[in-house]
Amino acid sequence: xxxxxxxIDNKFFEANDSEFFEALLDDMITFVAVLDKSGTILFVNNxxxxxxxxxxxxxxxxxxxxxxxxxxxxEAIERIRQDCQECANGxxxxxxxxxxxxxxxxxxxxxxxxxxxxxxxxxxxLVPEGRVIEDRKRxxxxxxxxxxxxxxxxxxxxxxxxxxxxxxKYKSEFLANMSHELRTPLNSLLILSxxxxxxxxxxxxxxxxxxxxxxxxxxxxLLALINDILxxxxxxxxxxxxxxxxxxxxELSQMMNKRFVHMAADKNISFDIEQNSRxxxxxxxxxTKLFQILTNLVSNALKFTAEGGVRLTLNADENKIFFKVIDxxxxxxxxxxxxxxEAFKQADGTTTRNYGGTGxxxxxxxxxxxxxxxxxxxxxxxxxGSTFTLEMPLxxxxxxxIEHIVQSASLKVCAAPFDDDRENLSEEKKTF
Numbered sequence: 001x002x003x004x005x006x007x008i009d010n011k012f013f014e015a016n017d018s019e020f021f022e023a024l025l026d027d028m029i030t031f032v033a034v035l036d037k038s039g040t041i042l043f044v045n046n047x048x049x050x051x052x053x054x055x056x057x058x059x060x061x062x063x064x065x066x067x068x069x070x071x072x073x074x075e076a077i078e079r080i081r082q083d084c085q086e087c088a089n090g091x092x093x094x095x096x097x098x099x100x101x102x103x104x105x106x107x108x109x110x111x112x113x114x115x116x117x118x119x120x121x122x123x124x125x126l127v128p129e130g131r132v133i134e135d136r137k138r139x140x141x142x143x144x145x146x147x148x149x150x151x152x153x154x155x156x157x158x159x160x161x162x163x164x165x166x167x168x169k170y171k172s173e174f175l176a177n178m179s180h181e182l183r184t185p186l187n188s189l190l191i192l193s194x195x196x197x198x199x200x201x202x203x204x205x206x207x208x209x210x211x212x213x214x215x216x217x218x219x220x221x222l223l224a225l226i227n228d229i230l231x232x233x234x235x236x237x238x239x240x241x242x243x244x245x246x247x248x249x250x251e252l253s254q255m256m257n258k259r260f261v262h263m264a265a266d267k268n269i270s271f272d273i274e275q276n277s278r279x280x281x282x283x284x285x286x287x288t289k290l291f292q293i294l295t296n297l298v299s300n301a302l303k304f305t306a307e308g309g310v311r312l313t314l315n316a317d318e319n320k321i322f323f324k325v326i327d328x329x330x331x332x333x334x335x336x337x338x339x340x341x342e343a344f345k346q347a348d349g350t351t352t353r354n355y356g357g358t359g360x361x362x363x364x365x366x367x368x369x370x371x372x373x374x375x376x377x378x379x380x381x382x383x384x385g386s387t388f389t390l391e392m393p394l395x396x397x398x399x400x401x402i403e404h405i406v407q408s409a410s411l412k413v414c415a416a417p418f419d420d421d422r423e424n425l426s427e428e429k430k431t432f
Contacts, residue, residue, distance in 0.1 A: 031130035039084035228360040270309030284395030305329035
């Protein structure tokens with residue numbers, strides 16, 4: 001049984017056929033050589049001879065690994081010598097190696113070596129062949145450079161992440177300290193200023209009562225700011241607790257009415273709640289967070305509505321309930337709609353100056369909605385009003401559960417845990 005890629009009869013190397021054999025190989029654009037079994041060069045086609053600037057006569061009789069076209073590195077020369085030995089034992093080899101050109105430059109070639117067998121099945125010749133692979137090598141080097149750049153970028157990102165984590169830790173420590181250190185004097189300030197506003201003994205002048213009102217309102221604003229910052233930070237830190245409980249929709253509507261009807265009356269605008277007959281009696285979700293979402297949306301609507309009014313409508317289908325907060329306020333420009341749910345963002349720079357607020361209400365509402373598997377959308381037109389829609393699952397398939405931590409999918413901020421002391425406050429200190 002014959003081995004190898006082919007069997008070449010001796011007549012191909014006899015003088016009368018050598019011209020045909022050489023012409024055939026010279027027409028090939030690849031590197032082709034013929035060696036005897038010991039690795040001695042018998043023939044090399046024109047392609048490498050022209051490239052390196054040598055003649056066939058200069059190479060014939062030399063060992064293949066001693067040819068002047070190889071880069072003179074001990075490892076490369078030894079590799080070629082080993083290839084010849086392996087090929088003489090009937091093995092095929094394949095390597096990338098550098099070849100010296102006539103101008104002294106080096107080019108990469110991919111070369112392989114195959115044994116050629118005689119009629120008796122013995123290895124008679126060794127045939128190295130190769131092709132220039134500069135483009136492939138260039139691409140490999142570019143890939144290596146890209147990998148190095150990617151590695152460097154990843155290291156920088158990891159360092160930035162560590163810096164962010166450290167900064168976040170400092171922020172969290174500050175928030176914990178702010179919660180403890182500011183709330184106690186603020187509590188006293190609100191209680192005392194509230195007593196001054198009531199002026200039960202009628203021993204304060206009108207101007208003094210007005211001044212006490214300014215102190216009281218400023219204190220409430222500061223308390224709201226602290227609570228908003230703590231809420232958004234708890235969401236960022238993945239510390240938000242969620243519970244599944246039965247919520248009476250009628251009770252929720254009553255809570256919202258009590259919360260805002262007087263606020264609307266103080267502004268001489270209306271506040272109405274409309275509940276569709278399709279709305280079920282109960283839903284399962286986190287009552288506290290749902291109430292806060294609706295509170296943020298309605299208070300925001302009242303704040304930006306000077307004429308007309310605000311409506312809270314409730315509707316439902318088989319699996320979801322829809323809360324719509326509709327106002328006749330200033331509205332929001334289309335190009336600003338995407339940014340209003342970002343923390344500390346408001347429609348424009350004049351909003352805070354004209355209406356106050358921290359820019360956290362909608363961000364907290366959207367984040368809480370995400371925690372509860374809901375979604376808030378908005379439709380608005382400048383100077384005509386806005387409609388915020390909270391879409392929530394009715395939770396029919398949810399089981400009643402105690403509080404558990406849920407990570408908001410809408411926030412990807414790395415934040416360290418921190419202490420929030422609001423749950424440890426007595427009832428009289430929670431409300432002013």
